[in-house]
Amino acid sequence: MSERKKIAIIGVGLIGGSLALQLNEKGLASTITGVDNNPEHAAQALELALVDQMTGLEEAIHAADVVILAIPVDTIAEILPALLDKLDRQILIDLGSTKSALVNNVKGHPKRGRYVASHPMWGTEYSGPAAAVKGAFENKAVVICNADESDSDAIEWTRNMFRKIGMHLIEMNADDHDLHAAYVSHISHITSFALANTVLEKEREDQAIFEMASGGFESTVRLAKSNPAMWAPIFMQNRENVLDVLNEHISQLRKFKSCLEKENFEYLKELMEDANRIKRIIK
C-alpha cells in the first residue's frame, strides 16, 4: 500500500473527478490517466488538473496498475467482460450504484478475481468534471460486494484505498446491496424527479415557485437535477427492487390522500407520528 500506483480513471465526471482529487490528496497515485468519450469533459478534466493526462481506453488500461470505472452502470455492464479480457496484473474497480447486474455479468469469467465491485455512498445532483469536489467521500460509507470473488491483492488494495480517502467499509453480497440501495438512495431520486414534474406540471407561475420556495422544497426536489444518463440505467438495473419500494411509497401516499379526503385528522397525525420515527436513524 505504501507504493503509489499508476491509476486509470474511466469517466472523469462528478464521481471519477472527485475520486481523482482524493487519490492525489492522499498520495495514492503516481500518475492518474483519464479516459472520457466526451471531448469537452476530457478537456475540462485536464484544465482542472483532475488528471495528469487523457488517453484512449486501451492505452490507459495497458499502462495502469489500477483501473477505476466511474461511468453509467449500463456501460459498465456492457464493457466489463471485455475489459477483464484485457487485464493481466491490473486491479479493476467499479463505483456504480447497482451491483447485482455487474457481478452477474462476469460470474465465472477467468479473470473475475481482478475485479472489485464497490459503491461509494456519495454524490451530488451535479455532473461533469466541473462538479468534482475536494474532500468528497470523507466520512461516508462504501459498500464492497462479493469480496470473496475478488483476488486477495485486489480486494486488499481497494479496501485500503477507500479507508485512506476517509470512507468506512461495509461488505455484503450484491443482491443485498441492491435491495438496501433501493431504499436509501434510489427511491429518494424517483420521488424527487416526480416531485419536480408535479410542480412543473401544476404550477405555471415560475416566479411564485422561485420566490416562495423555502429550504424544505429545495431539499426535497434538489435530486431532480441529477443526470438522467447516470440514473436511468440505475433504475433499470435495479428495477425489481425499485418497483417494490415505489409501490409501497405510492400506497403510503394514498394513506395521506385518504386521510385528507375523509378529513380523518387523527389518522393523519398518526401517520406523521409514525414517520417521526425516522429520527432514530437520521439525526
Added chain:
Amino acid sequence: MSERKKIAIIGVGLIGGSLALQLNEKGLASTITGVDNNPEHAAQALELALVDQMTGLEEAIHAADVVILAIPVDTIAEILPALLDKLDRQILIDLGSTKSALVNNVKGHPKRGRYVASHPMWGTEYSGPAAAVKGAFENKAVVICNADESDSDAIEWTRNMFRKIGMHLIEMNADDHDLHAAYVSHISHITSFALANTVLEKEREDQAIFEMASGGFESTVRLAKSNPAMWAPIFMQNRENVLDVLNEHISQLRKFKSCLEKENFEYLKELMEDANRIKRIIK
C-alpha cells in the same frame, strides 16, 4: 417605526422563538412577553432568554402593542375572532402556513383591520424553543395576504418589521397563497412523511439505513421529522389544494412505475429530463 414596541409572542417554539431572537437583534422590541400552554416550553424560553417574561394570554395582550401568533393553524383559526374582540390599539399578526381559513374566519369582524395575515417562508424540521435559530428568516420571503383588509398602521408596521429582519415581501390574496404554498411547501412535507413511512415499513434493517444513507436520502426525508401538531392542521386547512397536488404527484410517480414495468428506458430518461427543468428555478 423608530419606536420600540412591547411585543407579545403567543407560542414560543421554533417559529416564535426564532422571531423573538430577531426582534431583539434588530432592536424592534422594548420588551418581549411570551405565552405558551406548554410549561416546559415556557421554562425553556425564559432559560434561553428568548423572551423577557412569560405571562398568561390575557395579561400579555393587554400590555402589548403588537401580538404575534406562532401557534398551530387550527388553534389560530379557533381563537382569532375572540382575540380580535379583546383588542383596541394592538396589532395582531399571525405567522401560520395557511391563510384562507384564517382570513375567512374574521371576514367582516369589526376589528378585522387590526389583524395582518402573514406567512414567513422559513422553518426547520425541529420544534420547540430549543430549536430557535439566530438569524432565521434572513433573505427569505414573507407572504402578506389581503393587505387591503388591514388598517394602514398595522400593515405598515408589519411590512417594516419583516423588512428589518431581512425578509423580502410578497403580497397576494389568501387563496393564491394557499395554492402556491401547496406546491412549494406542503407537498414536500407530505412526500417526505410518506417516504419515511415507506422506508420504515419496508427496510427492517435500521443499521443498513443508518450506515448506507447518503446525503440524498437525508435531504429528501428530513422533513419527516417535522412536528405533526403543526403540520396536520396545515394539511387539513389546505386540503383541497394539497389533495390536488397530491393526486398529480401520485400520477407522476405512476409514470415512473409504468416505465420500469414496461422497461421503457427512453420514456424514463425523458421523464427525468423533464424534471431537470427544475434547474431553471432552483439553482
